[in-house]
Amino acid sequence: MTTLDTPLDASPSRAASRPRAAGPGARSALHWIAVHSLALALTLMFLLPLVFIALTAVMSDQQALTSQLWPREWHWENFAHVFTRSPMLSYFGNSLLYSGLATVGMLLSSVPAAYALARLRWRGRNLAFFAVVAAMLLPPQVVAVPLYLLWAQLGLTGTLWPLVVPYLLGDFFSIFLLRQFFLTIPEDYADAARVDGCSELQVLWRVILPMARPGIAAAALFCFLYTWNDYFGPLLYAGERPESWTLSVALASFRGLHHVEWNLTMAATVLVMLPAVVLFLFAQKSFVKGITFTGVKG
């Protein structure tokens, strides 16, 4: 693994101001038209499914079974029906509990570990980093059997604890991502603090953390989103116990319960998608930064 020591800036302003080699006159105009019509086509491709989902969500149940695209009447009460037909609110609470606790636990356990991997000098550091990458790349199904048996012995299957506890003990992807961020912070600041007599814990707390705030935000967002979207984990441990279902598990069986009511299914789909979208719109910059950081690992 080579390490990345330069920050990667993908802010929109830079993308916008980037000059491109293009000839003047008619050729560049043609080029402009070609690129923008392609972009428009792609925009439709990416957006139309979302539009159709939203439109179907407010149709009557009969109309949702036809191939008409525009709602004849707008049934906003469909969204309310989702909550009355199923304990959506309790699923929402379970999802929030899983994602919230996992994210907090991840931060507590993974930030110091990532710092130790990025900035402390100790024998075996490279080997440990390789171990983190190996663990990060492991399909979650591979270790499911012994872990399930372990949690069953502790009597915790049927709850979401088997999913939360591992985050209190370090999440490998987050450690990896945070390490990449920490490496971009110039060592000089930390050294200056050390000269002033700070311990490593103080260096991390007072110097590194304030400077790594965007990176930490990105790691937290990814962790929250990953757990919010997770299906395999909650299905494995809580599938048998509907009281512990998260939104993803509940949504997967929603259509089973409400067979022909595509409108309600789509309304539930919209509701499940919404938190992630809102989160993204508020923290777009951190997202983009975090994503680009995962890509430059090679």
Next chain:
Amino acid sequence: MSSTMTTTVDRAPAPADPGPPVPRRRRRRRLVALGFLAPAVLGFGLFFAYPLVATVFFSFTRSDGLNPPEWVGPRNYVHLVTSDPVAHTAAANTLWLVVVLTVLRVVFALGVASVLARIRRGAGFFRTVFYLPALAPPVAATLAFVFLFNPGTGPVNAGLRAIGIDSPPGWFTDPAWAKPSLTLLMLWCSGELTIIILAALLDVPTELYEAAALDGAGAWSRFRHVTLPSIAPVLLFGVVNSVILALQFFTQAVVGGSVASGGAEMAGHSKNLGWPGNSTLTFPAWLYQQGFRYFNMGYAAAMCTVLFLVSFACTVVLIRRLRSAAGTGEAR
């Protein structure tokens, strides 16, 4: 190691203060690192190292999760290879996804990123739009796609009929089209990889393009000789990422099959696993079914071991290529 030691000594504040002798300082440093790493080390042992070893052990046993495991030697592997045709179908489906999904996902993300890289005004808007579907929870996105691609009344086929295609595909309900439908779903959600590739594209030094243009290189030649070598490490990352994604492909396949079948059971419980006609049954899905629905946990552990070996081999091979590609990329 010793070179890093010297650099620290060089940076020590005052030569008059030599500090504690080297071995003690080294031990102290290791203790500090260990303190920072302690939770993660525990997590690594409990949730990675132990279960990995235990999985290999269980794979040589008959185990139902209730009674103590009974040693059966390689019988699970023999059964997997010689007499479980469903597992072979599942393996073939997963292999199909590894090949098709990986190639299409990387090519598609590169294509979309190339368009994005050429847009100046409104770049932020387009980026948001192209990324948005990647945020959709997989279960929600799958439900939406099964609805959109509903052969009878879905908007996709309605559109296809409108432009004169009289018998559009059955998508999720047709064994031949189910995997391509899942692939389309995954392409729709590939915004993350697009953003990664876009960042790499924007990082290619403009001078390289200018020099190539001066040499009279056409668009294709510039792409082939300037863009591709510069972004090769990131493309290979995309390949590694997609291969891993395909190897553990579970949620979309299980939910898609069960919802499209109209089964009234909960997804993942369904007798309709792999519907239609086992065409969406992936290797991890069959593993899940064997281990946690039939409670053949020893057999499931054998499948886990196979999945681990395959994904580990893929990762090692691809990371090696990644490293050498990064090396040549820097040399250019």
